[in-house]
Amino acid sequence: MKTDRGTDVAQYAADFHRDGFVLLPALSNPTELAHLKKTFDALVAARTDAGSFRDLAGPRNADTAAKLPQFLKPERDLPELLDSDCVRGARTWAGVLLDTPADELDYYGHIILKPAHGGVPTPWHQDEAYWDPRWQFRAVTIWIPLDDADVDNGCMHFVPGSHTGEVWPHRHIGGNDDIEGLEAVDPPIDGSTACPVPAGQASAHAPRTLHYAGANRTRQPRWAYIHIFSTTVVTVDNPVPRPWLTRS
Numbered sequence: 217m218k219t220d221r222g223t224d225v226a227q228y229a230a231d232f233h234r235d236g237f238v239l240l241p242a243l244s245n246p247t248e249l250a251h252l253k254k255t256f257d258a259l260v261a262a263r264t265d266a267g268s269f270r271d272l273a274g275p276r277n278a279d280t281a282a283k284l285p286q287f288l289k290p291e292r293d294l295p296e297l298l299d300s301d302c303v304r305g306a307r308t309w310a311g312v313l314l315d316t317p318a319d320e321l322d323y324y325g326h327i328i329l330k331p332a333h334g335g336v337p338t339p340w341h342q343d344e345a346y347w348d349p350r351w352q353f354r355a356v357t358i359w360i361p362l363d364d365a366d367v368d369n370g371c372m373h374f375v376p377g378s379h380t381g382e383v384w385p386h387r388h389i390g391g392n393d394d395i396e397g398l399e400a401v402d403p404p405i406d407g408s409t410a411c412p413v414p415a416g417q418a419s420a421h422a423p424r425t426l427h428y429a430g431a432n433r434t435r436q437p438r439w440a441y442i443h444i445f446s447t448t449v450v451t452v453d454n455p456v457p458r459p460w461l462t463r464s
C-alpha cells in the first residue's frame with residue numbers, strides 16, 4: 217500500500233496502538249467527495265429515513281432544524297456507497313490497524329453534518345460508551361471529512377493514550393435523556409490534541425479513545441463520513457453496566 221509517509225504501513229499501526237489514534241493518507245478524491253456531499257445534502261433536505269435520520273444533539277422528534285444531523289447505516293438504502301473509495305480505503309486500513317483480514321470485518325457507516333454558522337460541538341466521548349457492554353470485539357472508527365476540517369469548523373481532538381483505560385462514565389448531552397448523543401462526565405482531557413485533516417484524508421481511532429469535535433463557526437457546512445469496522449462479536453461473561461444506555 218502506498219502511504220504519504222513513504223514508510224511501512226506497520227508504522228501507522230504502531231502509532232495507532234500507542235496513541236489510540238492515527239492520521240491516515242487520502243482515501244478519496246475531489247470528484248467522489250463532491251458526489252457524496254450532493255448525495256448527503258439530499259438526505260438531510262428530505263430528512264429521509266434512508267440511513268435512519270437523527271439529530272445527535274437535539275431532542276427526539278423535534279420539528280426544529282437539527283443541530284447535529286446524522287444518518288446511521290446509510291449504506292442500507294444506498295448500497296452503492298459500499299463501492300466508494302471512502303469505504304474501500306477505510307476497510308483496507310481497518311484490516312491493517314486491527315491486524316485482521318479486511319474482508320472479514322463487520323461494517324457500518326455513519327454521516328454527521330456540522331451546519332454552518334455555529335451549531336454545537338460533539339462533546340468528549342468514547343465510541344464504546346454507545347455500545348452494548350454484553351458484546352466484546354475489537355473495532356476501529358475511521359473518520360473522513362468531506363470538507364477540509366480544522367479547528368474553526370470542528371475537526372477532531374483526541375486524548376493520546378486514553379484508549380488503554382476503562383469506559384468512562386457517560387450521560388446524555390446536558391443530562392437530557394431526550395437527546396441521543398452522549399458526553400463523558402468530567403473526562404481527563406489534559407494533553408488533548410487537535411487534528412486538522414484535509415478533505416478526503418482520514419483519522420482512525422480506537423473504541424475507548426476520548427475524542428471531541430468543536431462547533432462549526434464558519435460559513436460552510438462541514439460533513440464527515442465515518443466508518444466503523446469490527447471483528448466478530450463474542451459474549452462477555454460479566455459485563456460492566458452502562459446505565460446511560462438504559463432510558464425510556
Ligand code: NI
Pocket residue numbers: 341342343427
Ligand atoms: Ni465518536
